[in-house]
Amino acid sequence: MSTGSDGVLRLPDAAIPEGCRSWDGEAARRWTGALPSRWVPVRAHPAMFVALPLVTVAGAGLLGEYGVLPAWGAALAVLPFVWMVLRPEAARILAPVAVGVVLAYGEESPLRSLALGSAVVLAWALSLARVTARGPQRAAALVASGGVTAVLPSAVAGRLERGRFLFGAGLLLTAAGGVVGAATGVWEDPGDRAGAPAAGWCLAGLGLTVLLAAALTRHRAAGLRGAPVPVLRVLVRESAEVETEVFAADDEGAVRPLFTVATRVVDGGGDGEDAFGDERVGPLREAVLFGVPYDGAEVVLLTAAERAGEPPVVEVGVGAVRPVTEWTLRRRGAAARGKAQSEAREEERRVAAADQVRRETGTDALPAGRWRAGWPDWFTGLLALAYAAVLAGDAGWWRLISGFGLTLVAALVLPRRLAWRVTADREGLWFNGLRRARQLPWDEIRTVRTKAGELRVDGEGTSFGEWTVHTPRWAWLEHRIGLVHPYERTAAEITAMWRDPQLRPTELSTPARRGRAVWPLGVLIAAAGAAAVLFLP
Known part of the structure; x- marks a missing residue:
């Protein structure tokens, strides 16, 4: 491999x-021209x-409960x-049947x-427009390949x-779904006796849908392993969403992605360097597209490695091809502009918080090397409690489903x-968690930052990964009243210690100071929530 x-x-x-x-730009434009209209939900x-x-599932339950x-x-x-x-x-096949059922049984x-x-x-x-558009897409890709075929790399065997x-x-x-649908006699209320079976039927239908998806994806993936398949030279890169973006072979500026596909390296490897979601895209690489x-198609990629001097990498799809439509491109552009403005505001707040920390600490070690949940986090708990109180007014099957679901979350x-x-x-740094x-x-800290309502610390080693907490946040109100959010202050203090060793504590922390595991609190919340759902009127 070379650059x-x-x-x-x-x-x-x-x-x-x-x-x-x-797969050059002209042929790629013919392929994108075969995509359905922007109002068709492709992605x-x-x-x-x-x-x-x-x-x-909830909608089916309500339709059954109200006798529609x-x-x-x-x-x-x-x-x-x-x-x-x-x-x-x-x-495409079953929706007309559903229309007939609605018209025939919805007379009341x-x-x-x-x-x-x-x-x-x-x-x-x-759905029909989306499925119909696949034929022209296949035809355009076959024309672009010129009838050239090849067998998959041996690593895929x-x-x-x-x-x-x-x-x-x-x-x-x-x-x-079968269990829920069959448990009609459990419900005392007439509405529940109709709503719960409808939800069960819908859940079973979703299960059959997933089975159909399994059969189709397996059939399409197996089809690549038989006879030689069409091949095309393209350019690829890993996106910030950890998907593989595919570009035309002459789109060296990576201006217009044709489609994305989730992939994995065949040997399960990968250096894990970008596994922490730091929102950076990978380098642009040449690749051979098989299929x-x-x-909705299944494909295999033989790509150049992300590091010079390493052998090519075989990537198999773990998801289907997802075309990038013009509407998606416009939405991405608007999101990128909004992100840039948001990041500029976030940087201003971060600098203000860091300046305040420096004014208060000077060049001495920070007075406390410990940070913990504060009023923003407790406010999140109050919001969850208020939402639970609203759901407590429900009754019957919906109360059980929503109550136990909320309790689990x-x-x-x-x-x-x-x-x-x-x-x-x-x-x-030590971070307490559910178990330990x-x-x-x-020296292994990679980033310390706040973004919107998130406080995040990333590590360079795969053994740590990342640590994040979230809370609702109103940046405009903070700016208006001159408040430094606790997450901003925490990030600024940790960053100051990270970048200046003189500000770090000089002693080792004790296990008691590092904080206890929080799983007992989870057990307490689960027990209290389950008891409230089952025994409160």
């Missing part, structure tokens, strides 16, 4: 299949993979909205049924991993937010 005069890390000639064509935010299924549709019909009516975003192949609530049916038709149309996790998750969701790229999240502690001694305290030596 070209253009700054791109190049593959050795021997690693490139004979006759492999470059889903990662949060949608969790939020959308939860919303659909029978339990199984309520589930079928909301699932097309999940399929539209996450698995459009299913919506005609207006609601009409509105719901119209929404399902829209979801079906969007072996057991096929794609789809295994999805298969297990799908079975679990399907079984859980026909289109929305609170037991896992609140202990660290309410009882975090950072202790400095002459060797480094962790140490980060001074």
Whole structure:
């Protein structure tokens, strides 16, 4: 591997299949021109993979509870909205069936049924547009390859991993949905007896959707391992979101990514240097793309290593191809401009906090090498308690689902937010945690920063990783009243110690000073929350 005069890390000639064509800008524009319109949801935010299924389960339960549709019909009516975003192949076939069910069984609530049916038709149309656009995408990529094919690198041989996790998750969701749907006699309220089975049917439908996703991804990944597949020369780099961005071979400025795909190195390696989410992109590298790229496709990449002198790296997809649309590019541009403005304001606040620390401490060692949760963190706990009080007014199946869900989240999240502690001694920083305290030596600190409501410390070694805490924050109010947020002050004091050894404590900290493990607080929160859900009226 070598670095070209253009700054791109190049593959050795021997690693490139004979006759492999470059996917140049003109051919790439034909491919992007085949993408569906911007109003078709091609790229889903990662949060949608969790939020959308939860919303659909709740929606199915409400449709069943209010008698809009029978339990199984309520589930079928909301699932097309999940399929539209996450698995459009299913919506293309089953969404028309859902429309028929809504119109046939929604006679008691005609207006609601009409509105719901119209929404399902829209979801079906969007899914159909997305699936239909895949044909022209495949055709454009095949033309660009010129019919040149090659077998996958030998490192890919072996057991096929794609789809295994999805298969297990799908079975679990399907079984859980069956249990919930069958437990009709548990509920005393008539609304609950209709709502809970609808939620169960929907959960089972989500499980079957995941099983379909497992089968499709495994089938497409296995298709790459048979006969030789089309190949293209491209440029790639790792994005700040730890995805692989693919560019045209002549886009040496990395101006217009064509698509992204989540990948992993075949040998499971990687130096882990950028594993801490420091929002830096990787270097631009030459690569050979194996497979026909289109929305939802499976591909394999043979890329130049990120360090000069190392052999090429084989990366297999752990996710499907996700095209980058023009709307996505405009959204990224707006987000980048907003991020730059936000970072400038954050830097002003950080400098102000650091100046205040220097005025108070001078050149002497800081009076206390320990920082702990304060009023912003306790305010977060009060917000969670207020939200729990609002949910306490619910009844029936929704109270149980929301109550136990909130209890689980609170037991896992609140202990660290309410009882975090950072202790400095002459060797480094100690951070308490759920099970034990962790140490980060001074010379292994990578970054100390605040961003919005986050306080973050990154380490260089893979043994530590990162430490973060979060809290709600209103920067404009802090600036208006001249308040230095405790997170800003903590970051400034830690940074002062990190950069100036004379400010560090001269003694070692004791285990008691480093703070106790916070898991007992989590157990207490879980027990109190479960008792409140089960026994409070």
